[in-house]
Amino acid sequence: MAGHALLSASGAARWINCPPSARLTEKMPDKGSSYADEGTVAHKLAEIKLRRNLTVCNSKQREVLDKELEQVKQDQYYNSEMEHTIQEYVEQVAERFMEAKARSEDAQILLEERIDLSEWVPESFGTCDVVIISEGVLEVIDLKYGQGVPVSAEGNPQIRLYGLGAWNEYSYLYDISEVRMTIIQPRRDDISTEVLPIDELLEWADNEVRPAAQLAFDGKGDFSSGDHCKWCLAKANCKARADKNTEPLSYQFKDPALLTIDEISAILFIADQLQAWAKNVKDFAYDQALAGVVIPQWKLVEGKSDRAFKDAEAAKSALLAAEFTLDQIMKPQEMLSISALEKKHGKKTIAGVLKDLIIKPPGKPALAPETDRRPKLNSAENDFADIEMEDLL
Ligand code: SF4
Structure with missing residues (x-):
């Protein structure tokens, strides 16, 4: 086998x-x-x-x-x-x-x-x-x-x-x-x-x-794109996936100048899919270009890079010789984040030591489809509706 x-x-x-x-x-x-x-x-x-x-x-x-x-x-x-x-x-x-x-x-x-x-x-x-x-x-x-x-x-x-x-x-x-x-x-x-x-x-x-x-x-049946494409080896250059993802581009939006809120809702549903697909296509094209394939109208160029010390110890000595103090050139010791502590010492150990010292503040509101398992946050409109209801009681 x-x-x-x-x-x-x-x-x-x-x-x-x-x-x-x-x-x-x-x-x-x-x-x-x-x-x-x-x-x-x-x-x-x-x-x-x-x-x-x-x-x-x-x-x-x-x-x-x-x-x-x-x-x-x-x-x-x-x-x-x-x-x-x-x-x-x-x-x-x-x-x-x-x-x-x-x-x-x-x-x-x-x-x-x-x-x-x-x-x-x-x-x-x-x-x-x-x-x-x-x-x-x-x-x-x-x-x-x-x-x-x-x-x-x-x-x-x-x-x-x-x-x-x-x-x-x-x-x-x-x-x-x-x-x-x-x-x-x-x-x-x-x-x-x-x-x-x-x-x-x-x-x-x-x-x-x-x-x-x-x-x-x-080798029969119909090509059908969806969430499962992310694990497919053809995810970057599959025609069926490209057709499905570019379908909205031919959509006839009714208002000549601005999208309606319903049209925005429809676009939000495909936005994540489009983003993932665009990354797959870019990564694929990059690998091809690195392998010597010529992609019409595209070329490889040198990317941005960050400056680095040629010799960190020599740079430190030079700064100290120029009368900078250690406080001025070194970062103070910082405590590790909760996740880093958990990674290093295990979740159970950290939870045991820090049991009452870890809080989870409310997260920033995020837009999610109605089918998302998290409960809906109260909007200003709903808060107002609640007040009105309380007033009536
Ligand atoms: S990328 Fe294409 S071939 Fe692969 S699962 Fe998606 S639709 Fe099917």
């Missing part, structure tokens, strides 16, 4: 929504990223810690794990923040395993399990971080080490496929009626779980996954 499936579980949101993207991008080089490399190290650390803490190891296996741990600790991405956040993740997984053991004493935990998905998705497989099997309930857990983008388990095709594949693989062990699919993002302090009866999960697999997977495998 190849190391990476054409229709991988991690790419499922993309190929389910845009089936032909799978064949379009299959030969495109994936440059990877430092975030992905950092995530790989965090996953390795998590696996080692989970094996040491939650599985039975003989002395030889323990020795191997110790060696692997030493290797992880030498990695450029390993740091105290990773140590603390992965430890928190391990504790959360342990809690869930204990819950499963409370349901059935012989509950099992499996780590880094290769899951076969070919029953629904041609030639597909994936690796699930954690599978916990107990009487009646199967839980799959996926660690997301990134902190930039929140990832919800609700309706998430990747974790659903892991749940489905794990059920298919292990349902002979127990009578499983419910599948729990959990995503843990320890750096965002976020745990999200979707719970589905197995019948509902199978219905989704048969009605949505299987037909989309067949289209994707055959």
